[in-house]
Amino acid sequence: MTDPIRLSKCVVELTGCSRREAELYIEGGWVTVDGEVVEQPQFKVEGQTVTLLPGATPEPQDPVTLLLNQPAGLSFEAAQRELTPESRWPEDRANLRLLRSHFARLTTTLPLQPGASGLLVLTQDWRALRKLNEDANKLEQEYVVEVSGAMVDNGLDKLKRGIRIKGGELPPVKASWQNETHLRFALKNPKQGLIAAYCTAIGLKVISMKRIRIGGVPMGKVPVGQWRYLGQAEKF
The missing domain is CATH 3.10.290.10 (RNA-binding S4 domain)
Known part of the structure; x- marks a missing residue:
C-alpha cells in the first residue's frame, strides 16, 4: 500500500x-x-x-465573463446554479476551453428589472466589473417588453418627452413598437421598476420583459437558461 x-x-x-x-x-x-x-x-x-493532454501549456488562466440568459424571477444565487457545463450554449463561438473553475468567484452588476428575464453578466474579471460599474450611467440597456391594454393617444411621444405622474416625473426615454404586442426600450441604468412605471403611465400592463443588450454586447440567440462566454472582440 x-x-x-x-x-x-x-x-x-x-x-x-x-x-x-x-x-x-x-x-x-x-x-x-x-x-x-x-x-x-x-x-x-x-x-x-x-x-x-496533448497541447498542454503551463499558462495562467485568464479571468472569464459569462453571459447568462437568466430565467425570470431568479436570485443571483439561483442564477449561478444555472451555470453548468451542460447549460453552455452549443453554438457559443468563443474560442475557450470550458473549465469548472470558470464558475467560481463570479460577480454580477447591473441587475435586471424586477421579474425580467434576459442578459445577466457574471464575471471573474475586475476590469469588466469596473467598466460596468463606472460606466453604468453611460451604457444603454435594451429591453423588449410584452404588454397588453390600449396605449393612450400619442403614448410614444409622451415617453420621448417625459411624463408627469403622481409624486414625480418619469424622464424621457427611447421607446418603439417591435410588433403589435411588444415594445422596445433603450435606457441607461434604469431604476428598479422604471420600465413598468413607463408602461403604466401610457395605459399598458407589462406581461413580461427581457433584457437583450448592455452597451455593445447583445444576448444574441442564447436560449433561456443557457449561457455563453463574452467574446474577445466584444466590448460593453
Whole structure:
C-alpha cells in the first residue's frame, strides 16, 4: 500500500516540470486522472493513471465573463446554479476551453428589472466589473417588453418627452413598437421598476420583459437558461 500523493507532485514526476508549472497544467484543465480532467492540484492520487493532454501549456488562466440568459424571477444565487457545463450554449463561438473553475468567484452588476428575464453578466474579471460599474450611467440597456391594454393617444411621444405622474416625473426615454404586442426600450441604468412605471403611465400592463443588450454586447440567440462566454472582440 502506498500513501496518496498530491496530483501536482504526480505531474512533476511525470513531466519533470516545476511545482508551479504542474499547478498551472492542472488548473488549465490539461491533466486527467483515469481519463477524467481534474483541476485541483491538491487532489489525492492513489494509484490512478495520470496523463498530460496533448497541447498542454503551463499558462495562467485568464479571468472569464459569462453571459447568462437568466430565467425570470431568479436570485443571483439561483442564477449561478444555472451555470453548468451542460447549460453552455452549443453554438457559443468563443474560442475557450470550458473549465469548472470558470464558475467560481463570479460577480454580477447591473441587475435586471424586477421579474425580467434576459442578459445577466457574471464575471471573474475586475476590469469588466469596473467598466460596468463606472460606466453604468453611460451604457444603454435594451429591453423588449410584452404588454397588453390600449396605449393612450400619442403614448410614444409622451415617453420621448417625459411624463408627469403622481409624486414625480418619469424622464424621457427611447421607446418603439417591435410588433403589435411588444415594445422596445433603450435606457441607461434604469431604476428598479422604471420600465413598468413607463408602461403604466401610457395605459399598458407589462406581461413580461427581457433584457437583450448592455452597451455593445447583445444576448444574441442564447436560449433561456443557457449561457455563453463574452467574446474577445466584444466590448460593453
